[in-house]
Amino acid sequence: MIEPTYTIEESEELVHPGHLACQGCGATIAMRYVLKALGKKTVVVIPACCWSIIVGLFPSSCLDVPLIHTAFETAAAAATGARAALDVQGQEDVNVLAWAGDGGTFDIGFQALSGAAERNENIIYCCYDNEAYMNTGIQRSSATPVGAWTTTTPQGGLEDRPKKDIVRIMAAHNVPYTATANVAFPDDLYQKIKKAASYKGMKFIHILSPCPTGWRIPSSESIEVARLATLSNVFPLYEVINGSKWRVTYIPQKKVPVEKYLEAQARFRLMGEEEKKRIQKNVDEYWKELLKRAKR
Amino acid sequence: MKKVLMGNFAASHGVRLSRAQVISAYPITPQTHVVEELSAMVARGDLNAKFIKVESEHSALACCIAASVMGARAFTATSSHGLLLMHELLHWAAGGRLPIVMVAVNRAIAPGWNIWNEQTDTLSQRDTGWIQLYCASNQEILDTVIQAFKLAESVKIPVMVIYDAFILSHTYEPVDIPDQKVVDKFLPPINNPEALKVGEARAFGSVTNPDFHMEFRLKLHDTYERAMEKFSEIDAEYAKLTGRNYGIVEPYQCSDAELIMVTAGSLAGPTRMVVDGLRAKGIKAGRVKLKMFRPFPVEALKEALKPAKKILVLDRNLSPGTGGIFAQELRVALKEDKRPVWGFVAGLGGRDITPELIESMFFDALGAEVPVSNTIFKGVRL
Numbered sequence: 128m129i130e131p132t133y134t135i136e137e138s139e140e141l142v143h144p145g146h147l148a149c150q151g152c153g154a155t156i157a158m159r160y161v162l163k164a165l166g167k168k169t170v171v172v173i174p175a176c177c178w179s180i181i182v183g184l185f186p187s188s189c190l191d192v193p194l195i196h197t198a199f200e201t202a203a204a205a206a207t208g209a210r211a212a213l214d215v216q217g218q219e220d221v222n223v224l225a226w227a228g229d230g231g232t233f234d235i236g237f238q239a240l241s242g243a244a245e246r247n248e249n250i251i252y253c254c255y256d257n258e259a260y261m262n263t264g265i266q267r268s269s270a271t272p273v274g275a276w277t278t279t280t281p282q283g284g285l286e287d288r289p290k291k292d293i294v295r296i297m298a299a300h301n302v303p304y305t306a307t308a309n310v311a312f313p314d315d316l317y318q319k320i321k322k323a324a325s326y327k328g329m330k331f332i333h334i335l336s337p338c339p340t341g342w343r344i345p346s347s348e349s350i351e352v353a354r355l356a357t358l359s360n361v362f363p364l365y366e367v368i369n370g371s372k373w374r375v376t377y378i379p380q381k382k383v384p385v386e387k388y389l390e391a392q393a394r395f396r397l398m399g400e401e402e403k404k405r406i407q408k409n410v411d412e413y414w415k416e417l418l419k420r421a422k423r
Numbered sequence: 424m425k426k427v428l429m430g431n432f433a434a435s436h437g438v439r440l441s442r443a444q445v446i447s448a449y450p451i452t453p454q455t456h457v458v459e460e461l462s463a464m465v466a467r468g469d470l471n472a473k474f475i476k477v478e479s480e481h482s483a484l485a486c487c488i489a490a491s492v493m494g495a496r497a498f499t500a501t502s503s504h505g506l507l508l509m510h511e512l513l514h515w516a517a518g519g520r521l522p523i524v525m526v527a528v529n530r531a532i533a534p535g536w537n538i539w540n541e542q543t544d545t546l547s548q549r550d551t552g553w554i555q556l557y558c559a560s561n562q563e564i565l566d567t568v569i570q571a572f573k574l575a576e577s578v579k580i581p582v583m584v585i586y587d588a589f590i591l592s593h594t595y596e597p598v599d600i601p602d603q604k605v606v607d608k609f610l611p612p613i614n615n616p617e618a619l620k621v622g623e624a625r626a627f628g629s630v631t632n633p634d635f636h637m638e639f640r641l642k643l644h645d646t647y648e649r650a651m652e653k654f655s656e657i658d659a660e661y662a663k664l665t666g667r668n669y670g671i672v673e674p675y676q677c678s679d680a681e682l683i684m685v686t687a688g689s690l691a692g693p694t695r696m697v698v699d700g701l702r703a704k705g706i707k708a709g710r711v712k713l714k715m716f717r718p719f720p721v722e723a724l725k726e727a728l729k730p731a732k733k734i735l736v737l738d739r740n741l742s743p744g745t746g747g748i749f750a751q752e753l754r755v756a757l758k759e760d761k762r763p764v765w766g767f768v769a770g771l772g773g774r775d776i777t778p779e780l781i782e783s784m785f786f787d788a789l790g791a792e793v794p795v796s797n798t799i800f801k802g803v804r805l
Contacts, residue, residue, distance in 0.1 A: 196628030204482035208489030242478030
């Protein structure tokens with residue numbers, strides 16, 4: 128379907144076996160690539176999210192870097208504090224990575240995130256988005272797409288609100304670097320993290336990370352479904368420099384209908400034909416607008 | 424060097440002399456001057472610190488926590504609603520054994536909006552695991568901030584330095600500012616071997632299952648109790664360098680007192696004045712000022728209160744349905760004791776507590792064998 132371009136350099140594995148993720152967990156794959164790109168001189172900050180568990184129980188950790196667990200709504204504020212400490216200690220070259228789920232980013236952690244972005248803190252903030260509160264057992268977040276079943280949206284399609292456009296919101300803070308990425312496109316993800324690390328100031332990366340449990344897909348289909356998200360333009364891959372220069376980093380050669388992405392996941396089973404058509408229309412409009420923005 | 428300083432600026436100078444490295448704060452009346460002055464000190468180059476102007480008190484403490492985990496000396500200041508917003512993270516800081524120092528200026532809690540003095544904000548944080556030190560003068564504020572860093576870093580428990588809104592925060596008093604060399608000798612640069620280091624695969628705050636959680640809390644509890652002793656050592660060392668110390672409790676005219684009033688914060692001043700007045704009338708009154716409230720100095724209080732036949736507590740705070748919080752704690756501490764305890768609640772929301780009002784409390788206790796009720800409101804219209 129796509130030409131693989133192997134750009135990921137041989138480097139030390141910083142995510143070790145023995146972690147506690149479910150099979151097919153996108154968030155775990157995401158962390159592996161991100162840490163490969165950032166290397167050992169990194170401090171990770173994790174608020175309450177799936178990764179609070181995935182990393183392992185005391186006294187174990189599957190990460191080969193220092194890790195600060197912090198309260199649900201504080202990823203960006205805690206990353207700010209770690210950055211400040213490193214700077215006063217003369218360790219400006221160390222990366223600080225805030226690593227939060229969609230609930231900790233779009234919802235409860237949004238205030239701290241906006242604050243850190245406005246102050247242009249020199250941190251890399253990654254949101255691994257599995258589109259609901261998966262750690263607590265699949266409850267709707269403001270990153271849950273229209274029509275998705277969750278335990279708090281049992282009627283699925285009745286939840287007729289568009290997903291919060293977090294990247295546009297973050298780009299509107301005029302931070303040096305904002306981007307989307309997808310675990311099914313590891314080279315794109317890896318290069319974006321490398322690029323992010325080259326900027327001084329706030330970097331925000333929104334990573335689509337499938338959750339087989341919550342998306343109601345077989346764990347072996349995780350990457351395939353994530354790939355469909357980008358091939359159908361439901362989750363386009365792009366980056367924004369300084370909040371103004373937009374660039375689409377991957378253009379699908381052959382358009383895949385949104386329906387194919389939706390039908391691959393049982394969480395969209397309650398969705399009617401009309402709704403699917405409406406979503407296709409919204410996706411097409413968003414894509415058109417994105418290309419227009421990228422051309423400017 | 425002597426300077427005339429408001430309480431808030433005395434706090435700022437204490438932080439400057441302590442060479443705090445990461446300061447993160449959000450403005451709230453009546454604390455704001457503390458961090459305004461600190462940002463000016465950082466801007467002038469008088470203090471080599473990162474000052475982070477966060478978007479909430481919650482983030483201020485989250486920021487200090489991570490900075491402290493990474494081994495930096497961290498400070499924040501707040502009051503009232505700001506402190507309550509931090510509540511979740513107060514537990515994180517103490518549970519994480521992080522030597523953070525905070526200034527908390529006692530202010531009432533809404534509704535209705537009230538910026539004036541009341542101690543309910545800090546007292547309702549009593550179960551978070553922070554050490555609490557209450558101050559009675561601007562000099563004591565400056566000295567206590569410096570002592571607090573030393574205490575926090577030696578027992579790995581965060582410390583709150585607490586003083587009254589406006590009565591101290593905005594009132595100017597002459598304050599002796601110790602020489603930087605003296606403070607440097609007393610408080611060396613922070614060295615926390617437990618801090619996370621770049622390149623090391625260690626984690627702070629990992630999931631602890633029932634096999635581990637309780638031992639962490641037990642260790643905190645045990646060390647917390649030792650903090651009292653540690654503070655006395657630090658206080659004595661500070662006295663050698665500056666000639667000033669304050670004690671965990673400060674008894675005044677207690678050795679032969681039949682009635683002793685217990686109070687904290689700036690009320691230490693007027694209560695002492697009232698004791699003098701009563702003594703002039705031949706009434707054997709005394710007063711105990713409580714500096715350390717957490718850990719609660721049960722033995723020191725028992726010792727100071729030994730001569731008393733009747734005990735009075737003056738609380739500028741309220742636990743609704745229970746009464747004054749200091750009174751409640753004292754009654755528990757004296758549970759074997761048959762002596763009556765008068766629990767007075769006064770001055771909520773910044774209402775004046777006049778010497779006459781304090782005197783009337785002593786006369787209430789003089790004129791009865793036992794208090795009319797557990798909690799007696801004074802200076803109130805209903």
